[in-house]
Amino acid sequence: MTASTRRRRLAVLLTAVALGAVTACTSSGGAVPDSGGSANQEQSLLDRAPVASDADLATSPAAQAIKQRGQILIGSQLDTPLLSQQNPTTGQTEGFDAILGRLLAKYILGQPNVKIVNSTSQIREALLQNNTVDVVLHTYSITPARAEKVSFAGPYFVSGPAIMARKGDTSVTKPQDLKGKRVLAVTNSTGSAMVQQYEPAQVITLSTNSECVTALEQGRGDAYVNDLTQLAGNAQTNDKVQIVSGTFGQDPYGIGIHHGDETFKRFVNTWLEKIQAAGLWQEAYKETLGTVIPGDAPVPPKTGSVPGS
Amino acid sequence: MTRWGDHLGEFAEGALSTVLLTVFSAAGAVVLAVVITAFRICPVRPLRAFGTGYVELFQNIPLAVWLVLFVFGLPTVGIRFELFTTAILATALYMASYYAETLRAGVNGVERGQAEAARALGLGFGQSLSAVVLPQALRTIIQPLGNVTIQLLMNTALAAAVGVVELTEATNRVNLALAEPLPLYIGAGVCYAVLALVISTGAGVLDRKLAIPR
Numbered sequence: 001m002t003a004s005t006r007r008r009r010l011a012v013l014l015t016a017v018a019l020g021a022v023t024a025c026t027s028s029g030g031a032v033p034d035s036g037g038s039a040n041q042e043q044s045l046l047d048r049a050p051v052a053s054d055a056d057l058a059t060s061p062a063a064q065a066i067k068q069r070g071q072i073l074i075g076s077q078l079d080t081p082l083l084s085q086q087n088p089t090t091g092q093t094e095g096f097d098a099i100l101g102r103l104l105a106k107y108i109l110g111q112p113n114v115k116i117v118n119s120t121s122q123i124r125e126a127l128l129q130n131n132t133v134d135v136v137l138h139t140y141s142i143t144p145a146r147a148e149k150v151s152f153a154g155p156y157f158v159s160g161p162a163i164m165a166r167k168g169d170t171s172v173t174k175p176q177d178l179k180g181k182r183v184l185a186v187t188n189s190t191g192s193a194m195v196q197q198y199e200p201a202q203v204i205t206l207s208t209n210s211e212c213v214t215a216l217e218q219g220r221g222d223a224y225v226n227d228l229t230q231l232a233g234n235a236q237t238n239d240k241v242q243i244v245s246g247t248f249g250q251d252p253y254g255i256g257i258h259h260g261d262e263t264f265k266r267f268v269n270t271w272l273e274k275i276q277a278a279g280l281w282q283e284a285y286k287e288t289l290g291t292v293i294p295g296d297a298p299v300p301p302k303t304g305s306v307p308g309s
Numbered sequence: 310m311t312r313w314g315d316h317l318g319e320f321a322e323g324a325l326s327t328v329l330l331t332v333f334s335a336a337g338a339v340v341l342a343v344v345i346t347a348f349r350i351c352p353v354r355p356l357r358a359f360g361t362g363y364v365e366l367f368q369n370i371p372l373a374v375w376l377v378l379f380v381f382g383l384p385t386v387g388i389r390f391e392l393f394t395t396a397i398l399a400t401a402l403y404m405a406s407y408y409a410e411t412l413r414a415g416v417n418g419v420e421r422g423q424a425e426a427a428r429a430l431g432l433g434f435g436q437s438l439s440a441v442v443l444p445q446a447l448r449t450i451i452q453p454l455g456n457v458t459i460q461l462l463m464n465t466a467l468a469a470a471v472g473v474v475e476l477t478e479a480t481n482r483v484n485l486a487l488a489e490p491l492p493l494y495i496g497a498g499v500c501y502a503v504l505a506l507v508i509s510t511g512a513g514v515l516d517r518k519l520a521i522p523r
Contacts (some may be wrong), residue, residue: 146487188485204472218384
C-alpha cells in the first residue's frame with residue numbers, strides 16, 4: 001500500500017464520518033414550528049389563568065411547599081413538537097404540555113415560574129418517588145401498573161397510538177397490517193408494548209422520537225407506532241413521513257405526582273376542572289395540537305374517569 | 310409474582326444478547342488492536358502515524374456518538390447494516406483503541422534485548438513481532454486486558470439507545486410492563502456484575518497460568 005493511497009483512504013473515511021456527523025445533527029433537532037403570534041396569545045391566556053386562594057393552598061402540603069420554594073419542578077422533555085419543545089431562540093418550551101405546566105405554576109405561585117427537569121420514560125417513576133420533581137407533565141399515559149408506583153391527577157388529555165409510514169407507502173394503514181412488519185417505537189413507550197399483540201416481525205426501540213423518524217426514513221423499519229400527538233408533530237416538521245392510520249386504543253395522559261399524595265391530587269384535579277370550565281384548556285389545545293389535528297378542540301376528559309387516575 | 314415470571318425469558322434473551330455483543334466485539338477489537346499496535350511500533354512512519362491517529366480518533370469521541378453515527382450516519386452515505394451488526398462494529402472499532410493502548414504498554418514492557426536478539430538471529434520485523442515480542446507482551450497484560458473487556462461489557466449497554474435488545478433494553482421493556490424500575494434495574498446491575506466477575510476471574514486464572522514471572 002503506497003503512502004498516497006493510504007492518505008486517500010483516510011480522507012474518504014474522515015469525510016464519511018464528517019458527513020455522518022452533519023446529518024446526525026440536522027436530523028435530530030427537527031424544524032421548529034413557527035411561533036409568530038403564539039407568544040402573545042399565550043400571554044393573554046396566562047393573564048386570564050386562575051390563581052389558587054390561600055384556602056385552596058392550605059388543603060395541600062405539597063402545593064404549599066412549592067409555593068414556599070417559589071418554583072415548580074416539572075418532569076418533561078424538550079424535543080416533542082406541539083407538546084413540549086424548546087424554542088432555541090427564546091429558550092422557552094412550547095406546546096400543549098408546556099402551556100399546561102405554566103398554567104399550573106401560575107395557579108400555585110401566582111406566576112408561571114417553571115423549572116423543567118428532563119425526564120425520560122425510563123426514569124419518570126424514580127424521579128417522582130425520590131421527590132426530584134413535583135409533577136411529571138409530559139405524555140404520561142395512565143396505566144394500572146404505573147398507578148401502583150405513582151398517583152395520577154387527570155386524565156388531562158386522551159390520545160391513542162397511530163401509525164406513521166414513509167410518504168407514499170400504503171402497505172400499513174391499520175394495526176392488523178403490522179403483522180410481520182418491522183415496527184419502530186420509542187423505548188418504554190406504551191406504543192412499544194401495544195404493538196406486540198399484532199405480531200410484528202420485529203420491534204425496534206430507539207430512545208427518542210426523532211431517532212425513530214430518522215430510522216423510518218432510512219428504511220430500518222416499515223412503520224412507526226407512537227402516540228397520535230407525537231406523530232402529528234413529526235408530520236408537521238418532516239415531509240418524508242405521513243400518518244397513515246387513526247388512533248387505535250385509548251391512551252389517557254395523567255399528571256404524575258408522588259404516590260399516595262391524595263390532597264395534592266385533589267388540588268391538581270380542582271385546577272384542571274377550573275381551566276377546563278374557563279375554556280383555557282381548549283385554547284391551549286387550539287394553539288398547539290389543534291394546529292395540526294383537524295377539527296375542534298375535543299371535549300376534555302373528566303378527571304378520575306379512567307382506572308388508575 | 311407470576312407477572313415477574315412471565316418476563317424471565319425476555320430478561321434471559323437480553324442477557325444472552327449482551328454476552329454475544331461482548332464476545333463478538335471483544336474478538337473483533339483484539340484482532341484489530343494487534344494490527345494497530347503493530348502499526349504503532351513499526352519502523353514505517355506513515356503506518357505509525359495511522360496507528361496513533363486511529364487511537365486518538367476513537368478514544369477521544371464517546372462510544373455513544375460513534376453508535377449514533379454508525380446507525381444514522383452510514384445509511385445517508387448508502388451503507389446500512391443490521392442494528393446488531395452495527396453495534397458490534399462500532400463497539401469493536403471503539404474498544405480496539407483501548408486494547409491497542411494496553412497492548413502497547415505490554416510491548417513496552419518487553420525488554421529491549423529480546424527484540425535485539427530476535428534481529429540478531431535474522432528475524433524480520435513481522436517475525437520478531439509475532440514470534441518473540443507479542444507473545445511475551447500478551448502474557449504480561451492479561452489482567453489489564455480483562456479490565457478493558459469489562460469496560461467493553463459495560464459499554465454494550467449503550468447499544469440499547471440505538472435499538473439493540475440487550476440486557477439494558479430488555480430491562481427497559483420489562484419495566485414498561487411492570488413499572489418496577491428499582492428492583493428491575495438492580496437486577497440488571499447484578500447481571501452485569503456477575504458477567505464482569507466471570508471475565509475478571511477468567512483473566513485471573515489465565516494470568517496465573519501464563520504470566521511470565523520476573
